[in-house]
Amino acid sequence: MIKDLHDYIRHLSEKGMLLRVDAEVDPELEITAFTERASRTGSDESKTLLFNKVKGYDMPVVTNLFASYSMLSTLFGETQIGEIISSAFSKASGISLIKSAKALMNLKPKTVPFKKSRYEELDGLSCLPVPKVWPNDAGRFLTLPVVSTQSPVDSSANAGIYRMQVFDSFTTGMHWQAQKGGSIHASEAAAAKKRLNVSVAIGADPYSIISAVAPLPQGISEFAFSGIARGSRSILLSKDGYPPVPESSEIILYGYVDPSESRIEGPFGDHTGYYSIPEPANVFNIEEVYARKDPVYASSVVGHPWNEDAAISRFLLEYMKPAILAVNDSITDIYLPPEGVFTNLCFISVKKRFPGEAKRAMFSVLGLGQLSFTKMIAAFDPDIDIRDLRSVAWALSTRVDPERDMQIIGGVPTDTLDHTSNLSAYGSKVMIDATKKTRGEGYSREWPDTISLPASILEAVERKWKKME
Ligand SMILES: Cc1cc2nc3c(=O)[nH]c(=O)nc-3n(C[C@H](O)[C@H](O)[C@H](O)COP(=O)(O)O)c2cc1C
Ligand SMILES: [Mn+2]
Known part of the structure; x- marks a missing residue:
């Protein structure tokens, strides 16, 4: 020990x-x-x-x-x-x-x-x-x-x-x-x-x-x-x-x-x-x-988002995650990308069971301990890898109608270290629902399928590909 x-x-x-x-x-x-x-x-x-x-x-x-x-x-x-x-x-x-x-x-x-x-x-x-x-x-x-x-x-x-x-x-x-x-x-x-x-x-x-x-x-x-x-x-x-x-x-x-x-x-x-x-x-x-x-x-050196504080933050989130998920049953995963300097950016996965559940999940994060410092939060369907910034950018671009899916909430506490707000430790947050919208949420068109090939074709091509090597 x-x-x-x-x-x-x-x-x-x-x-x-x-x-x-x-x-x-x-x-x-x-x-x-x-x-x-x-x-x-x-x-x-x-x-x-x-x-x-x-x-x-x-x-x-x-x-x-x-x-x-x-x-x-x-x-x-x-x-x-x-x-x-x-x-x-x-x-x-x-x-x-x-x-x-x-x-x-x-x-x-x-x-x-x-x-x-x-x-x-x-x-x-x-x-x-x-x-x-x-x-x-x-x-x-x-x-x-x-x-x-x-x-x-x-x-x-x-x-x-x-x-x-x-x-x-x-x-x-x-x-x-x-x-x-x-x-x-x-x-x-x-x-x-x-x-x-x-x-x-x-x-x-x-x-x-x-x-x-x-x-x-x-x-x-x-x-x-x-x-x-x-x-x-x-x-x-x-x-x-x-x-x-x-x-x-x-x-x-x-x-x-x-x-x-x-x-x-x-x-x-x-x-x-x-x-x-x-x-x-x-x-x-x-x-x-x-x-x-x-x-x-x-001593500790911080200053850019990839120093030891990024490792500590990632570790503590993973360590505490089972407890966070146990009390927020709408959330299946949560990730704070180091580029978002701790809580300026937060991504969550939600497997929606009822209309509005993604927003409910985001509200719970915005009210939870130090996670409440989160400035920008976005919720994603389970098919999006929230640890992959490319996957996240794709979902933000293809599943969000800004007027309907983004809410700006003012008059809330912010991280003291965030210099962007006019007042210290007080400012606003944005909440982005990047999940596919359902009829229950008022989406009256047919949400299109994502594109993929059948497994049988993929397997067949895999075999043929191997022979080319
Ligand atoms: C290297 C390092 C420096 C930190 N500096 C500060 C700081 O100056 N002020 C602060 O409020 N939190 C700072 N923190 C974060 C706090 O330690 C952290 O939010 C902790 O959970 C606070 O505990 P408390 O809730 O018991 O106050 C720092 C964290 C690390 C890893
Ligand atoms: Mn404490």
Whole structure:
């Protein structure tokens, strides 16, 4: 079992998935260029990079920890969380209830006290090799921090990855978007006129990091989820007054957000391929910084749609899919093409059983957790391969009458990262019904058949073709 980042790096190295960079590398832009070179293809050959000699720092940097989809599915292959959830609802699931019950035993994290003697206390962020990722970034950013908070109302825990701009050694930005867990806790603290204590883990076991990215409903603990995914309970460190962080953390920051304080954050070259628009964000005040022995600094490079975030997003959607389909019985498949930068484009398959079902299915996606950030959604019949952009373009061109089949819905939340709307995090969506229309849907003509040859002819020609070779 992989228990921490060191273990994970060893595992990647044994599998031939690690590239060690021994040349001196500048944390300003050079780490980005190396990482882009190793990951732009998005293929299974993408590798993790370990920079052993970072200019000006003693600590090594690791990037591209989740370089490919296959890396992630091997790591998480043991426990299919989506299947466990769906098995609770359906008879058809391949996973037995006993197996699910066993997996659920890992739900509750174990807690151990934080012991100062086990760590080296650092002078703020000064000795962390935090990269500057893109030329016009406002500064250096922590890009892979697991940010842990607790609700001041019901003390439920949350963990999410939110980038943190380094303002100085003891202050950073906290870029949690309005709809995210940490931000909701900060609003609760604001209402109670309290400060919000925050713990941040930089580098932890891979299950904790990916669970912090997973789009879990608010109130569901990421560290409970990671326990199931890992196949063993999460071990968390408790420190008086601070939210827990994984015991596996390489570096821990303890501090607070005063919800009444804000500062301009950005620009930052984000996964849309654009620089984010500078906007006010919460401020994280750092009180204590600890590192375990031989810490490795974990960072992520995003910026173009084919970096590791594309692999993470694809993996998490596949991982959660059985649960999504179990609660949306009109949907038979769902896909977010990486070209659509997470949720700007969403394709679903619908096997229509009654008039209007494709639209009903699209409405359900537009209302579901982080999938509700979807900007453009289209529904297709099962004969369309929603993973093949050519097949999708063909259906959009031949099954859509725009006036009837496209709806524009205004006044809805959007992804904060989408700069196209006039207001931040508020704009519009388009819904496209690209299924064949039926009489029940008012189509009064005869929907034409698609063209194909009979199987007997195809087989006969296949035999003749083989003889020509
Ligand atoms: C590398 C990386 C950087 C991210 N940066 C941010 C960010 O700056 N702000 C944000 O709100 N979400 C960011 N996310 C996405 C969140 O981690 C994700 O939406 C997560 O589900 C949030 O969890 P929550 O619902 O518990 O808040 C990032 C994800 C990754 C993989
Ligand atoms: Mn959450």
